[in-house]
Amino acid sequence: MTVFNFSAGPAVLPVPVLLKAQSELLNYQGSGQSVLELSHRSALFETILNETESLLRELLEVPDGYHVLFLQGGATLQFSMLPLNLATNQHLIDFIDTGSWSQKAIQDAQVYAKTRIIASSASNLYRSIPTDPVVSDADYLHITWNNTLEGTTYTHVPQVDVPLVADFSSSILSEPIDISQFDLIYAGAQKNLGSAGMTLVIIKDDLLERTPALLGSYLRYDTHATHHSLYNTPPTYSIYLTKLVLEWIKEQGFETVVRRNRQQAAALYTYLDQSTLFSNAVALTDRSRMNIPFTTGQTDLDEQFLKFAERNQLVNLKGHRSVGGMRASLYNAMPTSGVDALLDALHRFEQGER
Amino acid sequence: MTVFNFSAGPAVLPVPVLLKAQSELLNYQGSGQSVLELSHRSALFETILNETESLLRELLEVPDGYHVLFLQGGATLQFSMLPLNLATNQHLIDFIDTGSWSQKAIQDAQVYAKTRIIASSASNLYRSIPTDPVVSDADYLHITWNNTLEGTTYTHVPQVDVPLVADFSSSILSEPIDISQFDLIYAGAQKNLGSAGMTLVIIKDDLLERTPALLGSYLRYDTHATHHSLYNTPPTYSIYLTKLVLEWIKEQGFETVVRRNRQQAAALYTYLDQSTLFSNAVALTDRSRMNIPFTTGQTDLDEQFLKFAERNQLVNLKGHRSVGGMRASLYNAMPTSGVDALLDALHRFEQGER
Numbered sequence: 178m179t180v181f182n183f184s185a186g187p188a189v190l191p192v193p194v195l196l197k198a199q200s201e202l203l204n205y206q207g208s209g210q211s212v213l214e215l216s217h218r219s220a221l222f223e224t225i226l227n228e229t230e231s232l233l234r235e236l237l238e239v240p241d242g243y244h245v246l247f248l249q250g251g252a253t254l255q256f257s258m259l260p261l262n263l264a265t266n267q268h269l270i271d272f273i274d275t276g277s278w279s280q281k282a283i284q285d286a287q288v289y290a291k292t293r294i295i296a297s298s299a300s301n302l303y304r305s306i307p308t309d310p311v312v313s314d315a316d317y318l319h320i321t322w323n324n325t326l327e328g329t330t331y332t333h334v335p336q337v338d339v340p341l342v343a344d345f346s347s348s349i350l351s352e353p354i355d356i357s358q359f360d361l362i363y364a365g366a367q368k369n370l371g372s373a374g375m376t377l378v379i380i381k382d383d384l385l386e387r388t389p390a391l392l393g394s395y396l397r398y399d400t401h402a403t404h405h406s407l408y409n410t411p412p413t414y415s416i417y418l419t420k421l422v423l424e425w426i427k428e429q430g431f432e433t434v435v436r437r438n439r440q441q442a443a444a445l446y447t448y449l450d451q452s453t454l455f456s457n458a459v460a461l462t463d464r465s466r467m468n469i470p471f472t473t474g475q476t477d478l479d480e481q482f483l484k485f486a487e488r489n490q491l492v493n494l495k496g497h498r499s500v501g502g503m504r505a506s507l508y509n510a511m512p513t514s515g516v517d518a519l520l521d522a523l524h525r526f527e528q529g530e531r
Numbered sequence: 532m533t534v535f536n537f538s539a540g541p542a543v544l545p546v547p548v549l550l551k552a553q554s555e556l557l558n559y560q561g562s563g564q565s566v567l568e569l570s571h572r573s574a575l576f577e578t579i580l581n582e583t584e585s586l587l588r589e590l591l592e593v594p595d596g597y598h599v600l601f602l603q604g605g606a607t608l609q610f611s612m613l614p615l616n617l618a619t620n621q622h623l624i625d626f627i628d629t630g631s632w633s634q635k636a637i638q639d640a641q642v643y644a645k646t647r648i649i650a651s652s653a654s655n656l657y658r659s660i661p662t663d664p665v666v667s668d669a670d671y672l673h674i675t676w677n678n679t680l681e682g683t684t685y686t687h688v689p690q691v692d693v694p695l696v697a698d699f700s701s702s703i704l705s706e707p708i709d710i711s712q713f714d715l716i717y718a719g720a721q722k723n724l725g726s727a728g729m730t731l732v733i734i735k736d737d738l739l740e741r742t743p744a745l746l747g748s749y750l751r752y753d754t755h756a757t758h759h760s761l762y763n764t765p766p767t768y769s770i771y772l773t774k775l776v777l778e779w780i781k782e783q784g785f786e787t788v789v790r791r792n793r794q795q796a797a798a799l800y801t802y803l804d805q806s807t808l809f810s811n812a813v814a815l816t817d818r819s820r821m822n823i824p825f826t827t828g829q830t831d832l833d834e835q836f837l838k839f840a841e842r843n844q845l846v847n848l849k850g851h852r853s854v855g856g857m858r859a860s861l862y863n864a865m866p867t868s869g870v871d872a873l874l875d876a877l878h879r880f881e882q883g884e885r
Contacts, residue, residue, distance in 0.1 A: 180563035182564055184568070184570040184573075186764065187568060187569060187570055187571060189564075190565060190567055195557050196557070198567075199553055202552060202553040202556065203549050203550070209533055209534035209844065209846075210536050213541065213544055213552075214536055214538070214543055214544050215541060216541055216847055217541060249603035249608070249728060249766070250604050250608070251603070251749075251763045253762070254603070254604070254749040254750075256748065256749070257749055257750055260747075281748075285747040288745050288746060288747050367767075372567045372767070372768050373764045373768065374603060374766030374767070374769055391642050392642060393608075393610060393614075393639040393642050394610065394639055395604050395605075395607045395611055396608075408607070409606070409607035410719060410727045411727065412603070412727055412728030412766065413541055413721075413727045413728070414726050414727065414728065414768065415728055415766075415768075418567070490563065492563075492564075
């Protein structure tokens with residue numbers, strides 16, 4: 178059975194990546210061992226780790242002066258590690274509140290520091306990204322680049338004089354990022370980078386000096402930077418899968434992937450905007466290319482559509498429980514044929530098919 | 532090429548587990564999705580999670596009144612989480628020091644609480660487990676059940692009136708544990724449970740009440756207990772692999788696995804004890820069945836043996852860099868043919884073959 182998986186994460190992976198993982202699952206490069214069995218101290222795994230890092234540096238054009246870390250615990254552990262490591266001077270963090278994931282970051286930060294919301298799109302029901310200039314004198318400013326639930330994305334980098342920290346979990350590697358404008362970015366791997374269980378952190382070297390003396394070893398960015406993510410056993414298989422995903426991107430060319438993402442999102446938005454049944458409420462300028470929420474405006478009709486979609490092998494289109502409706506996540510691995518199948522189903526449903 | 536992998540972890544996995552993982556890598560139970568692509572909120576993944584938990588409860592005979600948690604960050608993150616959650620009354624933790632991993636746990640605990648070593652085998656170069664009765668009035672007593680580097684293991688549970696916390700990373704599921712005698716046990720999955728990236732925590736319910744109000748959400752045991760390890764995205768594929776490993780154990784019968792472990796370790800110790808070239812220095816009563824260090828006593832001869840072993844497809848026998856010599860890790864997935872091949876190589880090397 179072929180299905181198209183529109184899950185917000187863990188999410189669809191490229192078929193060539195899965196085939197490659199399958200083909201070498203029992204015997205990695207003639208070693209007689211599975212990648213799952215490789216010691217993290219083995220030469221074979223160190224090569225995997227180094228290649229993953231250099232592919233990331235190449236595709237994301239990471240400038241010199243940044244460390245690339247492979248951690249665990251998802252964005253959620255970052256919500257604690259960030260204040261613990263970085264809010265060590267003023268004990269004050271500024272946030273731009275763009276919805277659900279911003280708020281989760283704020284909640285955890287409040288445990289460790291004073292927090293301040295210096296801009297918010299709450300009054301607009303988070304259907305846009307605040308664009309007014311912001312001023313911060315906190316230890317850092319935190320933003321959520323792509324908002325998985327609300328379907329919004331930044332398209333500009335806020336300019337502030339303090340370190341800028343950004344959650345890129347749901348849009349990393351879907352478009353180019355000018356890393357030099359950030360001091361730390363982080364992303365769970367389970368959307369665009371690979372599998373659940375690995376968290377990418379790219380941190381400017383000078384931030385590593387902020388970590389206080391009294392902090393447990395796993396929670397310190399400097400531990401992982403000093404030990405090249407090998408202080409303790411890293412999520413070896415997740416790192417390997419990320420390597421395969423990066424190779425898949427590189428093979429096609431990153432610009433090809435970016436162009437396809439834009440075309441696919443544009444096709445869905447174009448349909449939704451002309452539809453008299455379905456709609457997306459996000460401000461035109463701030464629409465996410467990765468997560469596209471839409472609704473008929475009627476709960477029972479949304480339910481009907483979700484069932485209709487499933488019968489047509491379009492799965493995981495249900496919107497987040499806090500938002501309702503539908504959500505199509507169009508990560509890098511979603512093929513154009515998947516978007517076409519979704520458009521076809523939307524059209525047929527709108528025509529009355531059930 | 533067939534090799535026998537004696538790595539201390541990540542380590543050898545059962546071939547039937549790898550074959551099963553390979554066969555369903557692209558299409559899990561006819562869903563058209565890989566387990567790697569399953570949303571952690573999907574019914575399919577929730578079933579995997581529930582089955583993994585109930586297999587663990589069955590095989591380890593976990594009594595009622597304990598939560599089973601699937602976390603990330605390895606034992607190393609537990610070294611912070613334990614004091615943060617549990618050392619909240621007296622801010623005092625007692626330790627029995629049995630070597631390298633005890634010391635890592637102590638080091639991190641010192642960040643958060645006072646620590647006290649109430650027994651130690653340091654004077655004996657960690658070649659045994661302290662057996663004198665201990666008294667504790669701390670928030671909890673921490674022990675390291677099996678000592679991966681030193682090759683020692685507890686065979687008795689220390690009796691104290693405070694909660695007992697134990698690191699079972701390198702021996703979980705290699706032998707029965709009387710969980711009722713512990714208040715919290717934890718183990719990284721990459722030795723006996725599956726793959727790197729998942730950490731098992733089994734915690735007595737009343738300990739969950741110790742977590743202080745001010746602690747970030749990921750770092751709280753109560754977060755994960757309340758949300759059944761689904762507060763944030765868990766390491767879904769690692770959990771699935773653990774399920775396959777548990778099914779593999781159950782299929783043979785846990786007692787069969789335990790018996791094989793005992794026989795294999797006994798065979799290697801018997802050889803080492805009669806050898807005039809190789810030896811193991813651990814006290815007879817405290818020898819680990821999972822990690823067996825041995826040496827010729829001469830660095831260059833050890834090196835020669837390691838090369839000889841590799842030429843005979845016996846890999847990852849090098850001892851930890853802090854100990855030197857050799858170490859054979861005989862986890863559940865090590866087949867008897869692997870131990871036989873090692874014994875054969877030891878014998879031939881001792882006979883002068885190079």
